[in-house]
Every structure is written in structure tokens, then in C-alpha cells.
Amino acid sequence: xxxxxxxxxxxxxxxxxxxxxxxxxxxxxxxxxxxxxxxxxxxxxxxxxxxxxxxxxxxxxxxxxxxxxxxxxxxxxxxxxxxxxxxxxxxxxxxxxxxxxxxxxxxxxxxxxxxxxxxxxxxxxxxxxxxxxxxxxxxxxxxxxxxxxxxxxxxxxxxxxxxxxxxxxxxxxxxxxxxxxxxxxxxxxxxxxxxxxxxxxxxxxxxxxxxxxxxxxxxxxxxxxxxxxxxxxxxxxxxxxxxxxxxxxxxxxxxxxxxxxxxxxxxxxxxxxxxxxxxxxxxxxxxxxxxxxxxxxxxxxxxxxxxxxxxxxxxxxxxxx
Numbered sequence: 001x002x003x004x005x006x007x008x009x010x011x012x013x014x015x016x017x018x019x020x021x022x023x024x025x026x027x028x029x030x031x032x033x034x035x036x037x038x039x040x041x042x043x044x045x046x047x048x049x050x051x052x053x054x055x056x057x058x059x060x061x062x063x064x065x066x067x068x069x070x071x072x073x074x075x076x077x078x079x080x081x082x083x084x085x086x087x088x089x090x091x092x093x094x095x096x097x098x099x100x101x102x103x104x105x106x107x108x109x110x111x112x113x114x115x116x117x118x119x120x121x122x123x124x125x126x127x128x129x130x131x132x133x134x135x136x137x138x139x140x141x142x143x144x145x146x147x148x149x150x151x152x153x154x155x156x157x158x159x160x161x162x163x164x165x166x167x168x169x170x171x172x173x174x175x176x177x178x179x180x181x182x183x184x185x186x187x188x189x190x191x192x193x194x195x196x197x198x199x200x201x202x203x204x205x206x207x208x209x210x211x212x213x214x215x216x217x218x219x220x221x222x223x224x225x226x227x228x229x230x231x232x233x234x235x236x237x238x239x240x241x242x243x244x245x246x247x248x249x250x251x252x253x254x255x256x257x258x259x260x261x262x263x264x265x266x267x268x269x270x271x272x273x274x275x276x277x278x279x280x281x282x283x284x285x286x287x288x289x290x291x292x293x294x295x296x297x298x299x300x301x302x303x304x305x306x307x308x309x310x311x312x313x314x315x316x317x318x319x320x321x
Contacts, residue, residue, distance in 0.1 A: 024084045024262050028059040031252070034073035034090040036066040036184055040203055040286065044120060044250050045089040047282055051273045052266075062089075069159055069320060070094040071102060074253075078112040082257035084266070088113055091249045092309070096302055097159040100310035101320050110302060111256060116263055117270040118251040118293035118301070120283055123223035124165050124201035125208065125230065127216040129192050132199075137220045137239040140199065144175035152178045154188035154197040158318050161248035162188065162201040164309055165222050165236075167316045172241050179318075192216065203248070204229050204287035222246040229287055249291070251298055267294050 029052075031045045042064055049060035065073035074094040080086035088094075095109045107113070126137065134140045144151040155163040158181055170177055180197050182188040189207055191197040193215055200207075204227060210216040211230075220236045221227050224245045236244040252270065254263060273279055274292045283290050293301060 022261075024259070024265075025056050025058040027085060028061050029053075029056065029085050029087065030061045030063055031087045031089050032073045032077050033062060033064045034066065034070035034088060034094055035064070037064045039185065040122060040248070040288070041089050041091065041250055043286060044283075044288070047279065048089075048119060048252070048270065048273060051276070051279065052269060055269050055273075069098055069102060069157060071098055071105060074098075074109060074113055075105075075107055077253065077255055078107040078109075080255045082255040082259075084254065084258055084262035086255060087116065087266075088253040089250065090253060091251055092161060092164075092305070093157075093159050095251075095253070096306045097164070097309050097313070099306070100313050101159050101318065110299065113253040114256060115293075115295045115298040115302075116252040116254050117267040117295070118249060118291055118298045119270060119274055120288040121247040121249045121291045122161075122203055122286075122288040123221050123227060123247055124162050125204045125211075125218050125227075125233065126165075126169075126199060126201050126220045126222070126236070127189075127192065127207050127211060127218050128199045129195050130215055130217050131195060132217070134219070135217070137234075137236065140219060141173045141175055144173075144177055148176040149178065151175070151198045152180050154180045154182055154191040154200045156185040156188050156202075157181050157183065158320055159313070161222075161246055163318075164312065165201040165246040166199075167312055167318070168244065168246060169236065169241070171312065171315065172244060201246075205285070206287075223289075227287070228284060250288075251293070263295065 033042045033045050035041045045062045049062055053060040070090055070093040077086055077088040134143055153166045188200050189202055192200045211218045218233045220239050221233050222236055271292045274290045280290050
């Protein structure tokens with residue numbers, strides 16, 4: 001009999017959140033992007049938001065909060081009210097890689113900002129300055145072995161997919177190449193264009209115009225199969241490393257405690273949006289592959305992916321720049 005008051009108290013405590021879930025949304029929804037304006041995550045958040053708003057009957061506002069490897073934005077969402085009005089657009093830098101790099105995080109990404117839905121993945125293109133005397137991945141590896149320590153690569157920062165791809169290649173090919181991190185992707189690409197850095201792994205749409213202009217040379221792509229955007233460029237896997245695959249992935253997350261009906265509604269609507277033909281075409285043009293996962297599937301995905309990158313980063317001695 002003593003349990004009845006406790007049960008009643010628990011039900012009363014849940015009542016406001018359940019009522020809020022039933023009437024949600026009543027005001028604009030904010031998507032916080034953990035990386036900079038104009039980047040892939042920012043563009044993707046706006047593409048999804050433009051379709052999500054009309055479906056939910058409320059505007060979707062995108063805000064960029066870059067910094068600290070994505071943890072400035074992710075941390076702000078972890079501290080936000082779990083009412084369904086604040087979401088995060090991020091991916092591997094904050095949820096798979098960040099916990100292995102940033103040892104003093106004040107929150108646990110997967111616990112405090114759990115998944116709503118994965119929306120897309122994207123490979124990186126390995127490019128070199130056109131003046132570098134290499135025409136294939138095999139040539140680049142030979143150059144790195146011939147001149148150990150003199151071949152360098154740039155990235156948009158430690159823990160980004162471009163950094164992970166280069167470190168995985170170094171491990172599998174047993175070569176030495178120094179990492180030169182930059183604050184943004186455009187800066188990392190500019191370093192290769194200027195010839196101050198040997199190569200970079202970066203998203204296809206961002207570097208392919210320079211390939212077409214003859215300023216950069218594409219050697220390989222990090223997906224398991226060739227890209228429709230660059231069908232003549234071989235994969236790293238078919239270039240001698242059959243188990244190689246590195247994909248940036250993008251997903252929406254919500255603060256811990258967000259009502260399950262709200263998370264379920266968001267995830268269901270996002271799945272529908274990702275299946276729309278025009279959205280799929282838009283993503284392909286951006287060098288991405290639409291790929292939906294629900295919260296449970298994405299949680300399982302991260303549980304496998306995170307330890308893999310953690311080991312790679314530890315072996316490489318990587319630290320936040």
C-alpha cells in the first residue's frame with residue numbers, strides 16, 4: 001500500500017512532459033550545428049529543416065556554433081531543456097571520436113545528447129597538388145616511403161573524417177606523413193593548392209572543381225564503392241587496401257530526457273524526408289549518400305565505430321589541437 005503514493009508522485013511528475021509531447025511543437029525548433037557555416041553539416045541541416053518545418057507546422061531555425069571539435073555546440077544542446085525545441089546536427093566528431101580526444105568533457109555525448117536519426121554519410125576524395133609527381137595512390141605511398149617525414153597532409157582538424165582517413169591510410173600502408181591541422185576545410189584545401197601540404201582527404205564537391213580546373217589531382221575515394229560524382233576515381237580499397245572505408249556521417253540528436261513521442265515523431269518524419277526523390281538528388285549533388293538509421297540502430301552503429309577510431313587515435317598519439 002505504501003507504494004501507491006510513490007507511484008502517484010511519479011505519474012504526476014511525468015504529466016507535464018507527457019502533456020507537452022501531445023501539444024508539441026508550439027513554437028520554432030532550433031537545430032544547432034556543431035561545425036561552421038557553409039560546411040556539409042550546416043547545408044544538410046538547412047536541407048532537412050526546410051522540409052521538416054512545414055510537416056511539423058513550425059519554423060526550423062539553424063544556428064552554427066562551431067568550436068572545440070564540435071563540443072561547443074554539442075555541449076550547449078546537452079544543457080538545453082529536453083522539450084523537443086533544441087536539436088543538434090553533428091556526427092562522428094562529437095559522438096564517435098570526441099570522447100577519445102577530449103578527456104575533460106563535462107558531458108557524455110551518447111548519454112546526454114542521444115540520437116534521433118542518422119540522415120546521410122559522405123566519403124572523402126584524396127587529392128594532391130597537380131604539380132606533385134604522383135598519379136595514383138600507389139605513387140603517393142612510394143613517395144612517402146622514399147622521403148619519410150617529408151610528405152604531409154592537412155585536415156579540418158583532429159578527429160575529422162579527413163584526419164581519420166589519413167591516419168588509417170598511414171597505418172595500413174605503413175608510411176610516415178605529418179599531420180597539419182587547420183581550423184576549417186577550406187583552409188586545409190588551400191594548403192594543398194598552394195603546395196605547402198602534400199595531400200588532403202576532403203568531401204567531393206569541395207575539391208572536385210579544383211580537380212576539373214587541373215589544380216588538384218584526385219587519387220582515390222574513401223567509400224567502399226566508387227562515387228557517381230567521380231566514377232573514374234578508384235576507391236582506396238581497390239587501390240590495394242580492401243578493408244579501407246572511411247565515411248563522414250551526419251545525424252540529428254536531442255537532449256537526454258526529450259519525450260519519447262517527440263523523438264519518435266522526429267525520427268519518423270526524418271525517415272520520410274530522406275526518402276524523397278528531390279532530397280536524395282540534392283544529397284547526391286552534395287557528395288552525400290542518404291542513409292537513415294533510427295535511434296536504436298544509430299546507437300548500435302556508434303558502439304561499433306567509436307572503439308575502432310579510439311584505437312586508431314591512441315596508436316597515432318593524436319591530441320586536440
